Amino acid sequence: MFDIRFLRRLFGGFLISLALGHSSATADPPAVAAPPKTAAPAAPTKEPALPPALTHYMGREIAPAMGYQHAAWLIRPSRQQEEDCATLLKALQFKPGQIVCDLGCGNGFYTLKIAPQLLPGGKVLAVDIQPEMLQMLNESARLAKVDNVEPVLGTIINPRLPAGKVDLVLCVDAYHEFSHPVHMLREIRKSLAPHGRLVLVEFRAEDPNVPIRPLHKTTKAQVEKELTANGYKLVEQFDKLPWQHVLYFERDDNWQEPAKP
Ligand SMILES: C[S@@+](CC[C@H](N)C(=O)[O-])C[C@H]1O[C@@H](n2cnc3c(N)ncnc32)[C@H](O)[C@@H]1O
Numbered sequence: 001m002f003d004i005r006f007l008r009r010l011f012g013g014f015l016i017s018l019a020l021g022h023s024s025a026t027a028d029p030p031a032v033a034a035p036p037k038t039a040a041p042a043a044p045t046k047e048p049a050l051p052p053a054l055t056h057y058m059g060r061e062i063a064p065a066m067g068y069q070h071a072a073w074l075i076r077p078s079r080q081q082e083e084d085c086a087t088l089l090k091a092l093q094f095k096p097g098q099i100v101c102d103l104g105c106g107n108g109f110y111t112l113k114i115a116p117q118l119l120p121g122g123k124v125l126a127v128d129i130q131p132e133m134l135q136m137l138n139e140s141a142r143l144a145k146v147d148n149v150e151p152v153l154g155t156i157i158n159p160r161l162p163a164g165k166v167d168l169v170l171c172v173d174a175y176h177e178f179s180h181p182v183h184m185l186r187e188i189r190k191s192l193a194p195h196g197r198l199v200l201v202e203f204r205a206e207d208p209n210v211p212i213r214p215l216h217k218t219t220k221a222q223v224e225k226e227l228t229a230n231g232y233k234l235v236e237q238f239d240k241l242p243w244q245h246v247l248y249f250e251r252d253d254n255w256q257e258p259a260k261p
Helices: 004-019 068-075 079-083 085-092 109-118 131-144 181-191 220-228
Strands: 099-103 123-128 149-153 166-172 192-204 232-238 244-251
Touching (some): 068 131, 079 085, 085 109, 085 166, 099 109, 109 131, 109 149, 109 166, 131 149, 166 181, 181 192, 192 220, 220 244
Parallel strands (some): 099 123, 099 166, 123 149, 166 192
């Protein structure tokens, strides 16, 4: 799984993201680094032209992506105590054979914990827009001898998932960074298997005691408003984590996509 095909995908996708003019805003934590100026010219691609990155969506300010330089924060020893990751994993009730997407996987903190729970027969599609994050994940997976992980270099408008196949798309602390939420939600919707779910785990903006900067927090009401507007319905919630809310969505098959102006 971590072979030349992975590298081809990694660098092929990287060139595509250069072609798409990957955004490089900075904030807290620092954003995705700008692509190196010496990079080879982008290969021709069939990706649609990139619409401008949004600064706001439905009244919410979008946070810049957390740069790979800060990946160590994602695997800090205090994370379990602060976020109670074990309880989140238990609540998600993974099953053998499932195809799970860890969307915005970073350096793979959750990917590596989920993958063994999907055996036999299942796998994690680990998607991120930063090749450096996927390289770190790749190395950790190799050391941990986890081989049912497929790293996928997404773009800021497309996670490149197979249509109709994914049982669960998990987004931990990542949705609020999507610079193109409408595009991403459209692609995720297409990727879901019948009764597949999108689970958003976000820091609670309702709670001033959650020690995360406001730009990286969302309210339940805001998330539900955005997801409903994009063809999802809220089907379940989990409120027992110390810092985050967990919102489970399914496709709303009665939803009509608004006509393009
Ligand atoms: C704060 S990190 C969280 C990483 C991981 N989910 C975790 O909890 O350890 C957010 C990640 O989302 C990624 N990201 C931001 N926008 C994305 C997009 N449109 N598609 C895929 N990944 C994205 C960033 O590159 C970053 O690695």
